[in-house]
Amino acid sequence: MGSADHSSIDGSTRAGSLTGVLLISRVLGLCRDVVLAMLLGAGPASDALRAALKIPSMIRDLLAEGSISSAFIPAYEQQKVDGGDEAAHRFSRAVLTLLLIGTSAVAIALWLSASFWMQWLAPGLENPALGVKLFIELLPFLLLVPLLAVLRGLLLANDRNRSAAASQALQNAVLVTVGVIMWNTSVGVEEAASGWIRAFLGGAVAALVLLAISGFKTHPMPVPTMRIRVAGIGRFSADLSIQLLSGSVVYLNSMIAIHFASSIGTGAITHLDNAFRFHFLPIALIGVALGTIAGVDASRLVARQQSRVLAMRIGRNLRNALFIAGPAAVGLSILAEPLLRLLLQHGKYSASDTDGTISVLRVFCLAIPLACLCPALIRTSMAMGHRWLLICSSGVALAVNWTLLTALEGQWGVPGLAFASVISTLASWAILEAGLRRRLALPRMRSSAALGNTLVTLAVAASTITVSMLCNWGISDSFTADLSTLLIGIPLGMVVTVITGRQLCAIETQALVRLIRAASSVLRRS
Secondary structure: OOHHHHOOOOHHHHHHHHHHHHHHHHHHHHHHHHHHHHHHOOOHHHHHHHHHHHHHHHHHHHHHHHHHHHHHHHHHHHHHHHHHHHHHHHHHHHHHHHHHHHHHHHHHHHHHOHHHHHHHHOOOOOOHHHHHHHHHHHHHHHHOHHHHHHHHHHHHHOOOHHHHHHHHHHHHHHHHHHHHHHHHHOOOHHHHHHHHHHHHHHHHHHHHHHHHHHHOOOOOOOOOOOOOOOOOHHHHHHHHHHHHHHHOHHHHHHHHHHHHHOOOOOOHHHHHHHHHHHHHHHHHHHHHHHHHHHHHHHHHHHHOOOHHHHHHHHHHHHHHHHHHHHHHHHHHHHHHHHHHHHHHOOOOOOHHHHHHHHHHHHHHHHHHHHHHHHHHHHHHHHHOOOHHHHHHHHHHHHHHHHHHHHHHOOOOHHHHHHHHHHHHHHHHHHHHHHHHHHHOOOOOOOHHHHHHHHHHHHHHHHHHHHHHHHHHHHOOOHHHHHHHHHHHHHHHHHHHHHHHHHHOOOOHHHHHHHHHHHHHHHHHHO
């Protein structure tokens, strides 16, 4: 089936295939976080490593996992329509060259001013010298990001969603393997932190090789070229600039939070970072998966000038995301305690560290439903060329976050930092939703559908709380009780969502079932 035909397949099924691979990647990511917590705990070395990783990881996430697909795919699809595969290949080569120039310049600038950036990002680090050292060691990774970004964008444009997402899973697998080896050899914390950076670089190389192999049969391998000024590059540059601004809101808010967290005390950065990663799990599996499909569909439908079909498809995508995200947010909040105790409370990560992370995660959970809507809104706006809408939403979100953090002055501790991020997400979503509705006739959610979503979420909350209480009352061993709560509570929550949704005749229930089936199929084959 050609790529033009893939968009006719139900979006939830396509998103489910992507969710399956993302789930593997995120589970490996959780294993990565568990191993890192065991190695470094929440001490000075952990804070230094997490601060050093923040800027390069943000650039990777924005280019290789987010902005590149939103900016690359619309222009790439337009080149295929206007000039065929040859024009699209010229465009991909020009994009690769442009990104290589940009990331090389950024890497040199960061290397020359590494001390300044680490001092700005985390002024309260207990071991700032280690943070600078780790930051410099990681900078070569930026030279790999353009290759990762373009190859992933090409795979997504050719509906190779699983192959595009598998690269991150491989990098996480490398980190977990190296981390376990270091744990068994009992290396020192600073040596372990440096070893983690080297494993990160090695995993990136492995991911690049996997992407190149996956795309070998679907498109020619792009190589740098001296001919940058080709058709489509102007649109790509403009779209990428705006998408970097809008897509960086979450990461910039995270960096701002780290800046304030470093002054709260040792361990605050680690607690914040771990909580952020766990809250992003449902956002990735629901919002990013559905948003990626929405972006691809929007690019194709805009190129074909099918605005009515676009409105219907994006509206359905948003309803599906909200229907799934509400129960997921409530379930994660209720299961936060057994989940984090079971996964993080090992090695050097103490019970007090776990308790601190739990309180932050529960605040972050408030943002999950709206955060799951933002990827589709952002990518649809980009495909339609509404750049000023993205600039406005990004600017307001950053201003709200900075204002709240400055006003609080650390009075609410690390949970206060998470609360500011939640309000920032709310502001960003409100502007994106209102702005896109002015330009696209999205169907409005009926009051009966909103009530149905609320009832489904309440049913999941009731079932999850019941399971948690019964396991804690009936099982004396805390490890067994936590494990039983998760093994029963998570699948029960999905079953309750489906059953309650069907009883309420919610059409989104079928989308959830298709998504689960597609994801399960990927997991079985994997």
